[in-house]
Amino acid sequence: MSTTTARPTAGHGARVPAGAAPGPLRGEAPGRKQAAWLLAAVVVLVLLAAASLAVGARDVPLATVWQALTGFDPGNGNHAVVQARIPRTVLGLLAGAALGLAGAAMQGVARNPLADPGIIGVNAGAALAVVTGIYVFGITRFAGYVWFAFAGAAAAAVVVYLVASLGREGATPVKLALAGAALSAGLSSLMNIILVSSQDTLDRFRFWQVGGVAGRDWSVLLPGLPFLAAGALVVLLAGRTLNGLALGEDIARGLGQRVGLSRAVIALGIVLLCGTATALAGPIGFVGLVVPHAVRFLTGPDYRWILPFSLIAAPALLLGADIFGRVVLLPGEVPAGIMTALLGAPVFVWLIRRGKGAGL
Amino acid sequence: MTTSEAGRRTALLAAAVVLLFFASVLLGSYTVTLPDFFTIVTNHLTGGPKIPGASFIVMEDKLPRTVIGTMIGTAFGLAGALFQTMLRNPLASPDVIGISSGASAAAVVAIVVFGASGGAVSGAALAGALAVAALIYGISRGGERRGAGRGNAAGNRLVLAGVGIAAALQAVISFLLTRADIRTAADVLVWLNGSLNSANWDRAGILFLALAVLVPAVAAIAGPLRILELGDDAAAGLGVRVPAARLALVVIAVALAAVATASAGPVSFVAFLAGPIARRITGRSSLPASALVGALIVLAADYFAANLAPLLLDGTVLPVGVVTGALGAPFLLWLLVTANRKDA
Numbered sequence: 001m002s003t004t005t006a007r008p009t010a011g012h013g014a015r016v017p018a019g020a021a022p023g024p025l026r027g028e029a030p031g032r033k034q035a036a037w038l039l040a041a042v043v044v045l046v047l048l049a050a051a052s053l054a055v056g057a058r059d060v061p062l063a064t065v066w067q068a069l070t071g072f073d074p075g076n077g078n079h080a081v082v083q084a085r086i087p088r089t090v091l092g093l094l095a096g097a098a099l100g101l102a103g104a105a106m107q108g109v110a111r112n113p114l115a116d117p118g119i120i121g122v123n124a125g126a127a128l129a130v131v132t133g134i135y136v137f138g139i140t141r142f143a144g145y146v147w148f149a150f151a152g153a154a155a156a157a158v159v160v161y162l163v164a165s166l167g168r169e170g171a172t173p174v175k176l177a178l179a180g181a182a183l184s185a186g187l188s189s190l191m192n193i194i195l196v197s198s199q200d201t202l203d204r205f206r207f208w209q210v211g212g213v214a215g216r217d218w219s220v221l222l223p224g225l226p227f228l229a230a231g232a233l234v235v236l237l238a239g240r241t242l243n244g245l246a247l248g249e250d251i252a253r254g255l256g257q258r259v260g261l262s263r264a265v266i267a268l269g270i271v272l273l274c275g276t277a278t279a280l281a282g283p284i285g286f287v288g289l290v291v292p293h294a295v296r297f298l299t300g301p302d303y304r305w306i307l308p309f310s311l312i313a314a315p316a317l318l319l320g321a322d323i324f325g326r327v328v329l330l331p332g333e334v335p336a337g338i339m340t341a342l343l344g345a346p347v348f349v350w351l352i353r354r355g356k357g358a359g360l
Numbered sequence: 361m362t363t364s365e366a367g368r369r370t371a372l373l374a375a376a377v378v379l380l381f382f383a384s385v386l387l388g389s390y391t392v393t394l395p396d397f398f399t400i401v402t403n404h405l406t407g408g409p410k411i412p413g414a415s416f417i418v419m420e421d422k423l424p425r426t427v428i429g430t431m432i433g434t435a436f437g438l439a440g441a442l443f444q445t446m447l448r449n450p451l452a453s454p455d456v457i458g459i460s461s462g463a464s465a466a467a468v469v470a471i472v473v474f475g476a477s478g479g480a481v482s483g484a485a486l487a488g489a490l491a492v493a494a495l496i497y498g499i500s501r502g503g504e505r506r507g508a509g510r511g512n513a514a515g516n517r518l519v520l521a522g523v524g525i526a527a528a529l530q531a532v533i534s535f536l537l538t539r540a541d542i543r544t545a546a547d548v549l550v551w552l553n554g555s556l557n558s559a560n561w562d563r564a565g566i567l568f569l570a571l572a573v574l575v576p577a578v579a580a581i582a583g584p585l586r587i588l589e590l591g592d593d594a595a596a597g598l599g600v601r602v603p604a605a606r607l608a609l610v611v612i613a614v615a616l617a618a619v620a621t622a623s624a625g626p627v628s629f630v631a632f633l634a635g636p637i638a639r640r641i642t643g644r645s646s647l648p649a650s651a652l653v654g655a656l657i658v659l660a661a662d663y664f665a666a667n668l669a670p671l672l673l674d675g676t677v678l679p680v681g682v683v684t685g686a687l688g689a690p691f692l693l694w695l696l697v698t699a700n701r702k703d704a
Contacts, residue, residue: 163696178449179696181523185455185628186689189682192553197676199546206537206545285527334535341531348524349499352517 034305037298041312045093048319052089053082056326057333088213091221092319092336095213095281098228100314102273103288104295104306105235108242109266110161110176116289117153117274120176123211123283124184125156126275128191130208135194135201143219145208149279150227154271159183161267211282211337213322224276231272236311238266239304246301284337286344287314293351317343366642366649373641373652377430380659384426388667390417425559425666428623429658429680431567433630435620437654438578440631441638441647442613445585446606447518453632454617457522458529460626462492463618464552465529467625471548472540481551482563482622489618492529496521497610554627554681556662563623570619577612582647585609589645627681629688630657636695657684 053065060068060078067073068082103116117123129152133139139148164179195202207215241262244252253259274288291314292306299305321339328334386392392400392414400411400418410416440453454460466488470476476484500518533552537545550557584605587595596602617631634657638649661683669678 159693163693166697178452178519178523181526182692182696183689186685186692189553189628189685189689192549192682193673193678193686195549196546196553196678196682197673199542202546202549203542206534209534210531210538211534285531332539335538338531338535341528345524345528348528349521352520352524353499 034299045312045316048316049089052319052323053085055323057331087217091213091216092322093315094228095277096315096318097311098273098277099288100291100310101232101235102270104292104310105266105270107292108246108303109263120180121156121160121183122153122274122278124187125152126278128152128187131191131194131205134204135198142216146223146279150275153275153278157271208282210335211284212335213281224280227272227276231269234269236307239307242303282337285341287318287340290344290347291317369642370649373649377652377655381426381430384659384663385422392418424561424564425556427564428559429556429662430655431571432620432624433655433658434651435616436630437634437651439613439616441635441650442609444635445589445645446609452519455628457519458496458526459489459493459617460621461526461529463489463621464626465532467551468533468536468548472536486618486622489621493614550679551625553679554625555679556624567623574616581608628685630654630684633688
């Protein structure tokens with residue numbers, strides 16, 4: 001089978017997918033429309049980042065935000081408020097970008113429209129590891145949770161993917177979702193044994209569990225940066241490979257790709273990205289799922305556009321959710337992870353009802 | 361395996377349930393002899409003299425706990441087997457497809473926001489389970505019309521919708537946990553894991569009434585279910601009204617899972633594991649065997665949680681669902697691996 005479907009290789013090995021996949025890309029000035037949209041998305045993201053510094057329990061005028069960034073005055077209360085909002089804004093940008101990239105790449109590499117860190121068990125793995133860290137090693141700060149969360153997330157992702165990809169059809173959406181749900185349920189039971197017997201652990205853990213960008217300072221953020229950079233580099237360079245994989249394993253192989261190797265490398269990048277994002281911000285669901293799908297309406301099926309668009313649009317969604325969560329329940333806050341779940345679930349349901357995606 | 365052999369093994373399962381039932385009532389951290397047990401029960405019913413201490417422990421703690429454990433095990437076992445057969449998916453069960461999280465979210469809202477306890481929490485859980493089940497069914501059915509005639513697509517959509525909604529409800533639960541006082545949060549956590557610690561006779565009575573309606577309904581639907589297993593088209597060809605039969609099955613299975621969850625919280629994995637284990641024991645898919653295996657799992661896990669776990673964990677009585685979860689997870693992964701290998 002793999003040899004007979006490989007005919008297209010001959011002429012256009014270099015620009016394979018754009019021609020093979022029907023979509024808005026066809027017959028237009030290559031990329032001009034996409035570039036314009038991408039620029040617009042960047043502008044929106046910058047505006048949201050500014051709003052994230054300005055909006056909250058104490059609103060600060062944008063002009064003052066600018067002053068605080070350019071010439072910080074320690075005596076000015078407004079400046080202090082802005083200063084305090086910088087880490088959460090940066091974290092929103094980083095975690096959002098990581099989740100968006102990871103989601104897009106995951107959907108491509110698994111040929112699976114539902115791949116998402118929350119659904120494939122990454123969150124449960126990270127949660128169990130964090131609880132273990134709190135209970136066994138007495139860790140009390142977000143900066144300490146990071147390493148546990150990262151290890152747990154990576155281990156869970158690997159197990160779920162391995163279990164789901166056994167069998168002839170590979171990792172179909174249902175198998176992946178079920179393996180993820182099943183492993184999550186099992187890991188949560190183990191976690192609950194600890195939580196039921198230790199109220200202190202529960203008291204710390206419940207604030208990590210909601211997932212959000214508030215309350216983390218630079219000591220949490222900085223250790224994550226190298227992982228995020230490495231993962232982003234791997235995934236952003238993989239656009240063409242993902243285009244090949246999206247056509248199916250046999251065709252990709254016919255096009256001269258080393259399917260197994262490229263899958264493994266991209267999967268490593270994905271685990272770096274969503275593992276680190278979960279480690280830094282706690283479990284944040286649906287961002288990695290929803291954004292790549294929404295982005296496809298603008299970009300068509302070409303991963304060389306889907307990836308950069310996800311990189312910009314996902315942090316915009318996460319920042320937007322965080323800002324909205326700050327004002328919706330004043331004087332309290334709804335963590336960003338909760339807002340994304342509430343906003344994302346309807347989109348998820350809509351995707352299922354539409355039922356057109358690969359394997360659905 | 362012959363029919364009589366399967367019947368013999370089902371009878372053995374029933375005997376094991378009875379044995380384990382008495383073991384949980386009589387043995388454990390407080391031991392009661394069999395004659396004492398009968399004296400206590402007959403005196404309780406006839407109003408005779410009580411045995412100091414023992415009467416209270418048996419009648420107010422051990423017996424209701426074990427009775428409820430047996431009943432929810434039966435209900436979860438039946439519900440799981442119904443779902444798995446109906447969706448032709450060995451991995452579908454009320455916990456995986458989101459019904460339990462509906463019950464949990466409603467119960468947590470009742471406890472944290474409205475300060476409810478006891479029966480009100482059970483009522484909220486029941487309502488939440490039914491509401492989420494209706495929502496998931498509506499979602500999966502709405503899509504069916506457009507993508508008609510694609511084999512088991514509706515079943516898959518049901519599973520996927522359940523997984524997505526469960527994730528969103530989980531976020532709600534996590535958020536409410538951070539808003540609650542830590543003691544309330546700890547109580548909520550125990551409920552969320554499924555626990556028999558607050559078993560009492562009122563609850564047992566309501567559960568009994570519900571099962572008295574639902575178990576005969578399961579017996580009535582068993583025939584069409586067996587034909588549905590052949591596939592929707594084949595079943596329609598054999599004269600089964602597929603949509604009606606499917607709806608009836610969904611309603612009964614959801615009701616079973618919902619009443620069990622309302623009585624003791626979402627005891628994880630019981631519904632999921634009962635069917636496959638029963639199949640391994642009797643050699644075919646069998647509703648009675650699944651019900652018995654469900655009861656066995658809950659009784660064994662609760663015996664461990666109430667009597668053995670405190671020895672290991674400085675006196676913490678674990679919620680029964682934590683034990684079923686911790687034991688069920690490895691089995692489940694193994695099941696996933698073998699199920700996926702099989703279709704390779």
